[in-house]
Amino acid sequence: GILAIFEYEGVGGVAGGAGDVLLAGDGEVYWSLEEPPRCHRCRAYINPFAKFIDGGRKYVCRLCDFENEVPQAYFSPLEPNGRRHDIDHRPELFRGSVDFLVTSKEYITRTPRNPHYLFVIDVSEYSITSGMFQSLMDSIKSILPELKDGGRVGFVTYDTSVHFWSLRMPKSAHVTAQPHMMVVPDLTNVFVPLNPEHLFVNYVECQQLVDYLLERLPIIFRTQGEKPRPSNSVLGAALQAASMALEGIGGRVLVFSACLPDHGPWALKPRDDITKTLGTDKERGVYQPRNPFYRTVAMECASKMICVDLFAFAHSFIDLSTLGVVPTITGGQLYHYPFFNPQTGDGDRLRFDLRRHLTRPHGYDAVMRVRTSRGITPTEYLGSFTSPNGADIEMAGVDCDKAIVVMLKHDDKMDDKSEPVLQAAMLYTTGDGSRRIRVHTISFTASTVLGQLFKGADLDSIMTVYARQAVKDIPNHPLPSIKNALTDKCVDILAAYRKYCAQSTNAGQLILPEALKLLPVYILSFMKNPLLRILGANAPQPTGQFADPAVPVDERVYSMAMFNCIPPNIAIPFIYPRVYAIHKMPHDAGIDAATGQLVLPPTLRLSNEVLEPDGVYLVENGQAMYLWLGKNTPAPIISQLFNIEPEQAYIASSGDLSRSLLHSYDNDLSRQVHDLVNGIMRLRGRFTAVQVVKQKDPLEARMFGLLVEDRGADAMSYVDYLCHVHRLIQNKLANF
Secondary structure, three states: OEEEEEEEEOOOOOOOOOOOOEOOOOOEOEEEOOOOOEOOOOOOEOOOOOEEEHHHOEEEOOOOOOEEEOOHHHOOOEOOOOOEOOHHHOHHHOOOEEEEEEOOOOOOOOOOOOOEEEEEEEOOHHHHHOOHHHHHHHHHHHHHHHOOOOOEEEEEEEOOOEEEEEOOOOOOOOOOOOOEEEEEOOOOOOOOOOOHHHHOEEOOOOHHHHHHHHHHHHHHOOOEOOEOOOOOOOHHHHHHHHHHHOOOOOEEEEEEEOOOOOOOOOOOOOOOOHHHHOOOHHHHHHHOOOOHHHHHHHHHHHHOOEEEEEEEEEOOOOOHHHHOHHHHHHOOOEEEEEOOOHHHOHHHHHHHHHHHHHHOOEEEEEEEEEEEOOOEEEEEEEOOOEOOOOOOEEEEEEEOOOEEEEEEEEOOOOOOOOOOEEEEEEEEEOOOOOEEEEEEEEEOOOOOOHHHHHHOOOHHHHHHHHHHHHHHHOOOOOHHHHHHHHHHHHHHHHHHHHHHHOOOOOOOOOOOOHHHOOHHHHHHHHHOOOOOOOOOOOOOOOOHHHOOOOHHHHHHHHHHHHHOOOOHHHHHHHHOOEEEEHHHOOOOOEEOOOOOOEEOOOEOOOOHHHOOOOOEEEEEOOOOEEEEEOOOOOHHHHHHHHOOOHHHHHHOOHHHHHHHHOOOOOOHHHHHHHHHHHHHHHHHOOOOOEEEEEOOOOOHHHHHOOOOOOOOOOOOOHHHHHHHHHHHHHHHHHOO
């Protein structure tokens, strides 16, 4: 069976000298300027659990028990208690997470370079008319000055052909620099018509030229006269061209797609069969890639250490099941903006997402391996990466918002005195071109007492793994069977606890272990998540902007891509949302002035029973955020939040109120709510426009979808589910 679940958080930034830095998981990582000694047998890196012997001339590897000679340069005499004299100056000997700076050829497969960013942008009709293209140009122009890694940028646009933009600087100072477009019309035999020196430029050195291009592009591709812009795109050819442009260099490709790539040799066609398959056993086929080209080009990019990120904007089906394999395989990220509208907060979200995407700590050319001591063995890896040999994980890009799940199997005897050790090591290149090894080492306590296992269970990690496994199963199994499997796992865990750890209690009671007391409600909430929500004839029919029944398919694929890489601190709020009573917030809620840390108010049950008619509530799950106004909300609260007279609030539309809420007004409540909303967005790593929902407003139905403890269209309430689980546990115990 599975012994433990090990999460490997993504790369965080490291200070300029030996010191600590906060990671996404609130851990600390230290770094050393020396290359680490390694075990000659298992190749594990030196760590705090190594035991030095023979006066410090040897050390015993705790993973394989092999005695290693200590390199002369690393030698230090031992104190009488067995500690090295220099241990306080070697963080790798007393810290579980360490970065090693490495320079030898053993760790450098090619010359490290400053990052190269290639923006591949759709300029088809919807891209222009939706406002996406203009918003994107404005966002890129405002964000590029914040790049601090000396990166080089390049631009490719595409519609029914691929356009490369030359940013070559003239040799003479008397000649004005001008960007030039070079068109590649032959989509079957795509080539790169520019040298890398002309396609990629250092933004700091060529800021004026790049800014001029970003200002001119919306004018160049604007619809002129009666001749409309092409409504088709050749994303496949553009991806192949991007792979060629970065060959031998590596880097990041940011792809912006506004429509289904239905033109050219690798075109995708609309799926007319979607409405017939949703809600049936055949639905699983909708989530399988249709064109093998995109997997092929993704594998090529991964082998060239090119990380591809996909920003999808569309008003109809765009087939993310096929396109999404590209960021998944290359270690990139998928963003989805259905029905993009800059006026409703989508422009702000794009700017926030792109800024965080380009400025967060990022690693390149990464290779990771997990090593374990005797008794436990890695059996499966879950995340966004490739694994050519089954042992090493390769990622063209890795960042601080990603986590890799490693499943471990207990495959040998261990006694209570043993302390198994696990080490995950990742070799990667930083933004400044230095090569480093991030090493995480952890020691477990082995126990034959099952109660100790339940006491140390980590529910957030368990649910994150369940989500990854569901993502893996969706293309191959019907959704009802995946949901039933989740309930079965919940019953198996709680039945085992009831039988082996709570035998003395009343047989008719439902006994939950302290660490897993929220397991049933988390499982129920996850089954109501968009990832597993039933679509089709047996489900509530989509309305409004989701009237196209195929759009929710892309939404599910986006949820799959997100769950496949995010760490627990982002996954859990998406599984089990949060409700805060704004009208009852403590005075210290919001951003603490002394520490700058976010202080969250108390959370409430996810049920409409907690919503009082005279209250104001914030409901959020990291992906959406609603401010619910009761019909009897006191006038002073409305005046402070929206800076309007109370009677105006009752006649104003939800959209107008939402726009008013974006501003912070000169009163304590407004500032507190503004700080709370901004703090939650930073905590979740995502911009979420607040949608104001008045009681009895039609938008309530969408918000109520987050109140997962209530009965839903295709799922029971929490009370009913708890009774259902209890009955299953009793049946299982009766058959033990």
